[in-house]
Amino acid sequence: MWVVAEKEIAGLVTPDAAFDAVEAVFASMASGDAYNFPVVREAIGYEDALYGFKGGFDKAALNLGLKAGGYWPNNQKHGLINHQSTVFLFDPDTGRVAAAVGGNLLTALRTAAASAVSIKHLAPKGAKVLGMIGAGHQSAFQMKAAARVANFEKVLGWNPHPEMLGRLADTAAELGLPFEAVERDRLGAESDVIISITSAFEPLLLDGHVTGPTHIAAMGTDTKGKQELDSALVARARLFTDEVAQSVSIGEFQHVTAKGLVSEDDVTPIGRVITGDHEGRGSAEITIFDGTGVGLQDLAVAGAVVELAKQQGKAVEVEI
Structure with missing residues (x-):
């Protein structure tokens, strides 16, 4: 061995x-x-x-x-x-x-790579503003990977514990990008791409926060009860994931499917977009990729x- x-x-x-x-x-x-x-x-x-x-x-x-x-x-x-x-x-x-x-x-590297893959294939054309929710250990990897696949001009950040936002500011500076700590409503309104990387069990990004064409990568810890996004927000988006079975059981989409707001058939494996079997973003205003982290x-x-x-x-x- x-x-x-x-x-x-x-x-x-x-x-x-x-x-x-x-x-x-x-x-x-x-x-x-x-x-x-x-x-x-x-x-x-x-x-x-x-x-x-x-x-x-x-x-x-x-x-x-x-x-x-x-x-x-x-x-x-x-x-x-x-x-x-x-x-x-x-x-x-x-x-x-x-x-x-x-x-x-x-x-950390494969989780960041997964969100970057989703950004490459699903982000609105010409995305310029990256929003970061969460400032834990993996947030730096997420930001760096995202910056490799899109020409972001600014990073906005919010964290439940504001004292941790220095990690996001330092990472943005390393990438040569201006950083601003903002409230969630402004982050949702101004960001073209949002990465959520937390261990939340209650929604942090609400339906009313997100306006305009947006791609969201929900990359936080997955388990029963996990939730980073408002169910109403998820229900009005076009949904993608790495593994449908995981997403609807321990991932971000477990709540909307349990409530009957969407069905498993409404969730598309991102691999189908990569192979050209699915149009991806299409005309959708909001896309969400649930990165559950597959073996x-x-x-x-x-x-x-x-x-x-x-x-x-x-x-x-x-x-x-």
Whole structure:
């Protein structure tokens, strides 16, 4: 078994490589060449943690495996980030474990890549203003990935804890973009693209906040009860996701489908847009992409990392 430590990941995978891997696996899912396994995600009743498994099989790339981990909201006291995970790859020919890969940075990169893929394919033409809701660890990755696929001229930001907005301001400055902290109504009215990256269980972006052509990427922590967007806002949008089953069970669209405001048939896998099987935005005023985070994303990026690590002598082989 090959082991690639978390500390090696930053030197092995670039945002562009993560984007390409995620876009490709979404297309493979749409064409039937790859599929995800049912997700296990539970509150463990200790440290307010959410823990689970996401896995799948890509028969074209021969990636088989899972990501184990979750969200530990009290990790600051340990000097650790809240999201903790490890990706395990298995040999599809024999079932033997093939690799263990540090999954923390990979998760941030593939999550940011997913929202960037949605922006590339669904954002209004000529989008100039990026709105950011949430200023946690992953927000910087989200902003940087978004800036790679659209020519934004300004970033607006809001966070439930305003003292954290410095992360967004610093990231925007790094990208050479002006940043302004605003209230949610102004963010919704002025932003062409909005990324929400929180762990909210009550809607933060309301229907009345959003006016004009807008694309929204709902990228926050997914579990039963999760909600970042007002149901009325979701109900009047054209809806896309990475995995429909996850979106309507543990993702952003679980509430509107439970209320009967939309059906599963109203939610389109973004892979269909990538392959040209769906028009995408079309004439819709608002599009929403629910990034639930599928196991195949992790496997695709982890598989590429293992090969690079072996080539560069950064993978350690162990017997089990």
